[in-house]
Structures are given as C-alpha cells and as structure tokens.
Amino acid sequence: MATEASGVKRSIIGELPTREIPLDFLKKITNQFSDECIIGSGAFGKVYKGVVEETSEVVAVKRLSESSPVSRDTAFKNEVLNIMALNHENIVKLVGYCHESQKKVVQNNGRYVVADIVECLLCYEYLPKGSVHKNLFEIPGYMNWETRFKIIKGICQGLCFLHKIPIVHMDLKPENILLDDNMVPKIADFGLSRLFGQDQTRQRTQNVVGSYGYIAPEYLYRGEISTQSDIYSLGLMIIEITTGEKHIPERNEPSARKFLDKVREKWTPEYIVSNSLYASLGAEYLEQVKACIEIGLECVHPERKKRPSIDVIADKLNGK
Incomplete structure (x- = not known):
C-alpha cells in the first residue's frame, strides 16, 4: 500500500x-x-x-x-x-x-x-471490495457458497471477540460489514456501539435508533440492549447471505417478521437440495447451508433468552 x-x-x-x-x-x-x-x-x-x-x-x-x-x-x-x-x-x-x-x-x-x-x-x-451488501446485492454475478460461508464465519468470529469485552455493536447489517481483497469480512461502523461494565448484561434506553428490520424486538419495543440484540441482527444477516434474498423493511412494519415467515416456509431441506444456487454442491456444503438457515432462524427468536450465544453459534458453524 x-x-x-x-x-x-x-x-x-x-x-x-x-x-x-x-x-x-x-x-x-x-x-x-x-x-x-x-x-x-x-x-x-x-x-x-x-x-x-x-x-x-x-x-x-x-x-x-x-x-x-x-x-x-x-x-x-x-x-x-x-x-x-x-x-x-x-x-x-x-x-x-x-x-x-x-x-x-x-x-x-x-x-x-x-x-x-x-x-x-x-x-x-481502506477495504477495496466494499460492503457485503454491495457484493451480495449490487454487483452482478453469483457469489459462491464457499465465499458466503467464509464471510458468515468471519463475522461470527469478530462478534465473538466483541462480546467477550463486552461491546454490543447495535447496528449489524450487510452495509456495515466490509471486505478486504481476500473477501475477509470486517465489522465496521461502531457509532451506536455500547461498552458494558464487567458484570453488566443489559441496558435500557428510551432513544431507540438503528436500522429497521435488523433491530431486535426487545430493543425496538422496550429499549432493552444486550449482546442478544446483536445476535438477532446477526441471524438476519446469516439468512440474507445464505439465501441471497434481501430483506426490505416495509414503511409501516419495522420488524422482519414477514420476511422471516417466508424464509421458514420456503427454505426447507428439500428446497435447499433442489435450489439452482446449491443443487451442484456436495453433501458437506449442503449441510453447511442447512445449518446456516437453522442458526439464522434460531438467532431471530422473538424471545431474547431463547437465542443462542455467539460462542454456541461459532461452535455450530465449526461442526461442533
């Protein structure tokens, strides 16, 4: 450089x-x-x-x-x-x-x-490849599954590092994940982030800000902030990266409920195997796709305590 x-x-x-x-x-x-x-x-x-x-x-x-x-x-x-x-x-x-x-x-x-x-x-x-959003939804052409899976795992590794501090990012979305020349993802844009005290697990606020669709329901409706707020946003990103389908929030519907209901209905194991995106993948890769859909849907559970921790997510992605 x-x-x-x-x-x-x-x-x-x-x-x-x-x-x-x-x-x-x-x-x-x-x-x-x-x-x-x-x-x-x-x-x-x-x-x-x-x-x-x-x-x-x-x-x-x-x-x-x-x-x-x-x-x-x-x-x-x-x-x-x-x-x-x-x-x-x-x-x-x-x-x-x-x-x-x-x-x-x-x-x-x-x-x-x-x-x-x-x-x-x-x-x-300077990260020349731009954001995950740009590469996934704006640049013509297909991003292969190995690259997608590498990006998902990298985001989770970065979030695992943050949550151990603990720092809550509060604005995770594809636009805020940047890629280097080797397509290594880097979490960016910490303008809304919160640094928690050593024994602190939650905060409350009346000033709810963030990106509609990616905001966890307990934060959106009750102002509750925790590491699980990030897990919800992460789950939606994992689903978008895996399916290649972009969630576009409706003007009067700040949650992602309709999009997630559609994913649950459509992205069954049978659909994944027959999908033109992944039909040519081997058994190991197909299992990774299925696992990512399952993990993503677990992450967006409406109840904060029923979402997995970032450590559990990382272990699942690594086949543990």
Whole structure:
C-alpha cells in the first residue's frame, strides 16, 4: 500500500506521533473532501477515499454528519473509545481520528459572524471490495457458497471477540460489514456501539435508533440492549447471505417478521437440495447451508433468552 524506501515500507500516517490526525492533512488526501473521492455514505456521514501522494497509501476517511442518529460527539466517542484499541482480523482497524475546530465566517440571522466550526473525522484502513451488501446485492454475478460461508464465519468470529469485552455493536447489517481483497469480512461502523461494565448484561434506553428490520424486538419495543440484540441482527444477516434474498423493511412494519415467515416456509431441506444456487454442491456444503438457515432462524427468536450465544453459534458453524 505504501512505497518502499531502503527496502522498508513507509507509512506517513503510521509515523504520526499520536493517532490524532490534523484536519489539513485529511483535507489534502481527500482533495478537500471532494465528491469524486466519496466511496460511501450513511446515517453517520460520508466516507472518502484518501490517498497520500508521497507513499500511495490509501485510507478511508469518515466525516461525521451533524444529522446522525445520535449526536455527532457521541458517535465520535463511541467509535474512538470502543474500537481504537481493538486488534482482530474481523474488526475494521481505526488508523486515527480528528476532532478539530476552525474559525469560519458564517451567516447568523442575516449577519456575518466568526464561529468555531468543529469537524469530527475518523480514519480507517481502506477495504477495496466494499460492503457485503454491495457484493451480495449490487454487483452482478453469483457469489459462491464457499465465499458466503467464509464471510458468515468471519463475522461470527469478530462478534465473538466483541462480546467477550463486552461491546454490543447495535447496528449489524450487510452495509456495515466490509471486505478486504481476500473477501475477509470486517465489522465496521461502531457509532451506536455500547461498552458494558464487567458484570453488566443489559441496558435500557428510551432513544431507540438503528436500522429497521435488523433491530431486535426487545430493543425496538422496550429499549432493552444486550449482546442478544446483536445476535438477532446477526441471524438476519446469516439468512440474507445464505439465501441471497434481501430483506426490505416495509414503511409501516419495522420488524422482519414477514420476511422471516417466508424464509421458514420456503427454505426447507428439500428446497435447499433442489435450489439452482446449491443443487451442484456436495453433501458437506449442503449441510453447511442447512445449518446456516437453522442458526439464522434460531438467532431471530422473538424471545431474547431463547437465542443462542455467539460462542454456541461459532461452535455450530465449526461442526461442533
């Protein structure tokens, strides 16, 4: 990713004295946050491709929006404090951050005034393949089963790591799982994440935010947060990745009940064997498909306590 000097790879960002990156530097590598550099956007802001000319180093720069689901400062703190120290193959790496104010002349009630404008930015490793959503539902062509199963197992490994801390992600969905060159999945976008105390298993909130369809019912209707909130979202993702069918929430129906009922009815063992996607698979792979459907449906049980833990899910995927 970076050029070599005297046989040693250099990284300008890696050579910074702290992980706090100057705003001017991030402006420079994104061409002043130009539209041509945008590689993604979501509820929390836009993501830009940043290229360091001196080394050809590539990073992803997220510029947090003031209109995000939670306050911009809260989202910034969640991302920085919850994932800065994390080091796992299936968790996106946070390279650095920027929280800097600059004085600008702005209009206020018809008058021009000098104001401090705060910018909140996060700098991540660049993952060229994009999201699971993009690769599964937007790019023409078929993603083979081995790749799908590898992605499912990788997501579960990353979530297992998070839940041992414990960190609850709170916004798991295909758009927030990014893929590297080798299709290794990495959990990203921790703007809604919660870090629990050592003996804490649940929290309550009145401010329910997230992605409709992927929100666990106890959180959606009662504001209850636990690691099992993530398990529900994970189950829906496993089903989508396995079936290749996308859940599209209805405007007046925030749950995924209708989609899940359809999956239960349609994706029987007999259908899996006869399905054109998997008809050519050997017995071992067909068992993996069946197991993923079963696990996914167990994960989306409406009762939190009846969902499996991430450890149990990982063991099942590994054939234990």
